Amino acid sequence: MSQKVTIQNGTLNVPDNPVIPFIEGDGVGKEIWKNAQSVIDKAIEKAYAGKRKIEWKEVLAGEKSFNENGSWLPEETMNAFREYLVGIKGPLTTPVGGGIRSLNVALRQDLDLYVCLRPVRWFKGVVSPIKTPEKVNMTIFRENTEDIYAGIEWMQGTPEAAKFLEFLQEEMGVKKVRFPETSSFGVKPVSVEGTERLVHAAIEYALVNNLPSVTIVHKGNIMKFTEGGFKNWGYDLAEREYGDKVFIWPQWEKIKNEQGEAEANAALKKAQSEGKIVVKDVIADAFLQNTLLKPAEYSVIATLNLNGDYVSDQLAAMVGGIGIAPGANINYKTGHAIFEATHGTAPDIAGKDTVNPSSLLLSAVMLLEYIGWNEAGELITNALEKLYGEGKATHDLARFMENGTSLSTSQFSQILAETL
16 A cells, blocks of 8 residues: 655655655656666665655646646645655756746746755776776765855846846945846845755755765855855854764864974764764865865765855766766655756657766665665666676766777666666
């Protein structure tokens, strides 16, 4: 008998036959979902000898929804994600023109999915543009509800932009707008609460997974009260809630100033030997450079929305591309989570049976781990490692592999299922 996933006192209660809503997706979504679902179901069957099974419940969004009922994002779909807590989706088309700015943003905002979780790792056999992709193993916690995702903007030439300009100049004394009459304006809110819940989630993840560090990535040297606030409030949270479990970088700086760099480094080494998590920070542009030069120095990343967009896509490129990059949008307090393919709808190859289903498959692995079905997720990950190691992949990856074998979407998924 199928049941709902529920949450009680912050802990998910997952039945053996949970109902999980899915959105097939637009463009290549239909192909990747059909093929990925067969792999997911077989992994669950094999891992639990038929004792566990997901009952997939299709809900509509995007072009398929608009064509069937005239709505890009029906309330029934939102209600399903609210009710069943955990869901998964393929890529969605964003309607052109007015209305919803982005279907993905709408889902994240409505359900307050404040963490965009993007793990990045390399699979042996996948060709990378860098020499040591095996050193890239990071998990990005990207804030999902504030910063530019709040969407607070006014277009130049509109009465709203003129009113905002007047407020800036007359009420706030702003003199630095270079071309005021032709400027559009945007506001990025960054709150203490939004920062703390994101950094809390990142530190908890590091603790649970025994990872060495959490790095706060920001542009606080320029945006001192938003990005700088994010850094400072993150450190405050770490010190207040995890004092004896972390070594925060301001401690290192304080010891260095008072006792010298040697003593600071000794304190850091002692903290690491005791298993404490090092919480540090780095300016966003320096971080992008450092990930290329010394990626092994980073494990868990906590950052705001725009920085997280750049960071997650660069890291994905470093390990082979966005076609193998999974993603999730999570509210750890309410339990709501939507796992998703991170790539677009790729209409130019839709229906050609060539798209790589790995992004959705690895997102499904994240879903399985989220509900505690790690064994099934591990089967999928191990099978992917084996195929990539043998040079078997869809064309987007196989064409770069030495002795690579290009497989269609359906062929790759079938062989993957047989390899579980």
